[in-house]
Amino acid sequence: MQMDDSKEVQRWIGVDENANQMLARVFMARPFLLPPPLHRVPLRFGNVVEILGPLPSAKTHILIQVPISMWNEVEYGGLDHLVVFVDLDCRFDIMRLSEMLNHRIAEAGNRDHDETLYNLCMSRFLYVHCYNSFEFLQTLKTLHYRLQKEKEAHGVNSFLLMIDSIGAFHWVDRSSTFLPLRESCRKTLFPQRVSEAVVQEIKKLIQVHSMLIVATKATIFVDRYSTASSEAKCLPSERFSKNVTGNDQHIQYREYMPSAWQSFVTHRILSILLRAIMKTDRSICWNGCCRD
Amino acid sequence: MAPLKSLEQEYPLIDSSFQAFCASHDIFSVEDFILHDIDVLIAFADKLSASRRLKQGINQLLSIIDALHQPLLNGLDLLQDVKRNKHVLSTGCQGIDALLGGGLREGQLTELVGPSSSGKTQVCLKSASTVAKMHMSSVVYLDTGNSFSPQRIAHFVGQSSGSVFNNQTDRGPLQKVLDSIICYSVFDIFQMFDVLHQLEINLRSEMLKSDHQVRLLIVDSISSLITPILGGSGPQGHALMISAGFLLKKLAHEQNLAVLVTNHMVGGDSGTSKPALGESWKSVPHIRLLLSRDWQSNICNFFILKHPSMASGRAASCTL
Numbered sequence: 001m002q003m004d005d006s007k008e009v010q011r012w013i014g015v016d017e018n019a020n021q022m023l024a025r026v027f028m029a030r031p032f033l034l035p036p037p038l039h040r041v042p043l044r045f046g047n048v049v050e051i052l053g054p055l056p057s058a059k060t061h062i063l064i065q066v067p068i069s070m071w072n073e074v075e076y077g078g079l080d081h082l083v084v085f086v087d088l089d090c091r092f093d094i095m096r097l098s099e100m101l102n103h104r105i106a107e108a109g110n111r112d113h114d115e116t117l118y119n120l121c122m123s124r125f126l127y128v129h130c131y132n133s134f135e136f137l138q139t140l141k142t143l144h145y146r147l148q149k150e151k152e153a154h155g156v157n158s159f160l161l162m163i164d165s166i167g168a169f170h171w172v173d174r175s176s177t178f179l180p181l182r183e184s185c186r187k188t189l190f191p192q193r194v195s196e197a198v199v200q201e202i203k204k205l206i207q208v209h210s211m212l213i214v215a216t217k218a219t220i221f222v223d224r225y226s227t228a229s230s231e232a233k234c235l236p237s238e239r240f241s242k243n244v245t246g247n248d249q250h251i252q253y254r255e256y257m258p259s260a261w262q263s264f265v266t267h268r269i270l271s272i273l274l275r276a277i278m279k280t281d282r283s284i285c286w287n288g289c290c291r292d
Numbered sequence: 293m294a295p296l297k298s299l300e301q302e303y304p305l306i307d308s309s310f311q312a313f314c315a316s317h318d319i320f321s322v323e324d325f326i327l328h329d330i331d332v333l334i335a336f337a338d339k340l341s342a343s344r345r346l347k348q349g350i351n352q353l354l355s356i357i358d359a360l361h362q363p364l365l366n367g368l369d370l371l372q373d374v375k376r377n378k379h380v381l382s383t384g385c386q387g388i389d390a391l392l393g394g395g396l397r398e399g400q401l402t403e404l405v406g407p408s409s410s411g412k413t414q415v416c417l418k419s420a421s422t423v424a425k426m427h428m429s430s431v432v433y434l435d436t437g438n439s440f441s442p443q444r445i446a447h448f449v450g451q452s453s454g455s456v457f458n459n460q461t462d463r464g465p466l467q468k469v470l471d472s473i474i475c476y477s478v479f480d481i482f483q484m485f486d487v488l489h490q491l492e493i494n495l496r497s498e499m500l501k502s503d504h505q506v507r508l509l510i511v512d513s514i515s516s517l518i519t520p521i522l523g524g525s526g527p528q529g530h531a532l533m534i535s536a537g538f539l540l541k542k543l544a545h546e547q548n549l550a551v552l553v554t555n556h557m558v559g560g561d562s563g564t565s566k567p568a569l570g571e572s573w574k575s576v577p578h579i580r581l582l583l584s585r586d587w588q589s590n591i592c593n594f595f596i597l598k599h600p601s602m603a604s605g606r607a608a609s610c611t612l
Contacts, residue, residue: 055574056598084364090541091578093400093600094370122367129362129545131538137326138361141354146364168534171572175531197327204331220572 035065041267045158045210048202048264050166052217052253053271059216060091062271063162066214068100070160071121072108079120082150083160084143087129088136088168097125124154133169133194140201147209161205163215169194170220170256195258202264215265219253295321303352309342310349325353374399377548381508384422384448385415387594387610392579393602395419396550398507400600401540401576404554405567406583411592412554413439414612415583416512419552421448424472425465429507432491433475434484436516440475472504481517481532488539495547506549509540513554515568530572537576553577574598 034041034049043049051059067083085092101121105114130136147159173191205211255262296314299306299322317333319325330350337346365373380394389395396402396419404412417440420431433440449469478484495506511517518536521529544551555573560566567573574580580598585591586609593609596602 055571056604060600089575090538090545091575091600093578094367094374096601097367098371099601119368122371125367126364127367127370128364131542134323134326135361138357141326141330142358142361150364165575168575171527171530171534172538174527193327197329200329218575220575 035062035069038062038269039069041269043212043267045212046206047266048213048215049267049269050215050217050265051269051271052219054219054253057271059218059271060089060164062269063164063214063216064097064100066162067121067125067160068097068104071101071124072104079124080156081124081158081160082147082154082156083125083162084147085125085127085162085164086136086139087127087164089165090129090131092127092129092164094127098122124156126150133173133198136169137194137197137201140198140205143201144205144208147205151209157210159209159211161202161211161213163213165216165218166261167217167220167257192258192260196260199260199264217257220256296325299356303356305345305349305352307349310346313337313340313346313349322353322356326357330354379507379548381419381423381427381550383415383419384426385418385592385594385610385612387592387608388415388581391581391594391596391606391608392599396508396552398548398550399544400578401537401544401551401553402579402581403577404552404581404583405557405597406554406585407557407565410583410585411612412556412583413512414444414592416510416552416554417441417444418448418612419508420473420510421445421469423508423550424469425449427507428472429505430472430474431508431510432506433473434478434487434509434511435475436478436511436513438477439512442470445470445473474506478511478517481521481536484511484514484517484536485539488543492539492543492547495543506547509543509549509551511540511551511553513556515555518573519568533569533573534576537573541576 034043041049051062053059067081070081070083071079101118105117128139130139151157170191173194176190202213206213296306296311296319300308300311314320314325317328317336319328333350334347337343337350340346378397378399380392380397382389382395392402404415406412416433420433423429424431446466449466476487478487491506491509514536518529518533521532523529540551540553543549555567555569557565558568577598578600579596582595582597584593584595586593590611591609592612593607595607596604598604
């Protein structure tokens with residue numbers, strides 16, 4: 001018994017790895033990279049990133065870029081992550097992902113592995129869509145078992161959970177507050193209950209799996225006087241001749257997600273599409289700012 | 293979804309004692325159960341004497357839920373589904389077809405935005421006749437303002453086949469086209485829900501009969517159904533609007549339909565015009581096209597406001 005204990009202690013204080021090895025390991029395990037210029041945002045497992053912006057502001061595009069840039073880092077273990085895309089807006093276009101992935105692989109230029117790498121990446125992308133809050137909750141409730149299965153099948157150990165977009169059912173949930181009779185005697189409102197349940201389920205998932213959450217949120221209440229609310233208010237020719245240095249930067253938005261979700265978010269990124277750049281081919285541009 | 297009571301017959305594990313246990317935690321329906329933290333529930337069940345049976349009941353409910361939700365698909369499955377089932381339908385307007393890479397894609401919801409008489413209805417009629425004629429498929433047309441015009445369809449069909457329709461012998465192709473456009477007059481959103489739900493049921497039961505399949509659903513105009521219910525302080529109007537959007541997208545995705553809706557424009561702040569369905573509706577359509585018409589030349593201009601894979605700002609034009 002005594003011997004066992006001392007061995008235990010010795011092993012505990014013994015050297016696990018030297019600094020060099022540790023550095024190598026830390027670099028290997030660099031968990032996630034957002035596409036530039038957001039790559040400066042330090043992220044680790046368990047973080048909840050919210051990409052927020054008016055419609056359209058390329059939020060879904062940024063979201064799709066996350067796995068693409070992640071898979072690109074093959075030598076850093078980018079392929080060790082499984083991507084789970086929960087589509088609440090039901091507007092995801094797989095062709096877009098496929099195109100972007102092909103483009104990225106071609107850019108990297110290792111022609112021999114093209115097909116296998118492409119197939120591997122695509123098979124590591126899991127997709128589910130939900131038409132209402134209950135389906136979303138059902139999905140989250142059963143996700144653990146399904147992830148466990150995928151983990152074994154793919155031999156990966158971490159996940160990227162993407163939600164597009166978290167506020168999709170806001171209006172429907174708000175109005176269901178009044179529907180069932182029994183609801184009236186309960187203390188909390190329906191959207192809050194849903195949000196709390198969502199946060200709780202995701203928290204449980206984070207506890208079991210190493211996972212990063214990235215969610216988009218559309219700003220549906222835009223300030224009346226900001227130019228963003230009148231995006232299509234005039235004809236194309238007029239739109240482009242307008243002074244682009246206008247007050248786009250000062251878009252006012254009102255928070256509508258219940259506090260459970262708000263306090264769950266660790267990083268918030270505001271995405272604004274600058275109209276000046278809309279004309280060009282590379283139309284996507286965003287301002288990064290974060291709150292930790 | 294169902295109250296727990298109604299599940300009792302089918303699933304004997306959900307008996308009255310299990311229901312009493314759930315009721316003590318404010319759970320009366322499957323929805324309530326979903327909103328509840330299951331681990332907490334199991335912990336409570338552990339403390340009771342009949343814990344084994346209660347936990348079996350919880351597992352039974354979990355497996356009911358598990359069977360309900362959507363499957364988890366991987367990227368390759370999705371791509372295969374798109375390539376196999378989601379075809380591109382030509383609208384017959386060269387401008388739109390060129391702009392959208394061939395036309396309307398099945399599974400997607402395309403929205404036309406434009407001021408009055410900018411050609412929205414014309415695009416709808418033209419698409420309906422083109423899909424009915426070229427793709428030999430049915431079109432469901434929801435008409436909210438009595439603007440559906442069979443004469444115009446006849447004109448479009450005649451235009452593309454180059455024949456005159458006055459005499460009896462040439463009526464064959466036109467008859468076929470008109471037969472495959474099913475037009476419903478719909479004057480409020482609840483009627484639209486009725487029609488769409490019925491359509492969903494019909495399409496589900498007719499999935500296997502594929503010779504004259506419905507491939508295009510047109511709502512002209514959806515904004516005239518939705519704007520009357522918006523406003524006021526309650527969220528119900530917006531909820532109905534978003535539900536309508538989800539129903540359309542569900543139909544598009546599951547039944548492989550291309551959906552085309554129109555949205556009129558209203559006067560906004562400072563004398564400019566804006567789409568009648570604004571911020572909250574923007575999350576619904578996949579593609580948003582702005583239409584405008586040049587009065588002298590009768591040329592219709594199309595302009596992409598939103599597209600999942602194309603930069604907004606691209607434009608094209610054609611005559612209607």
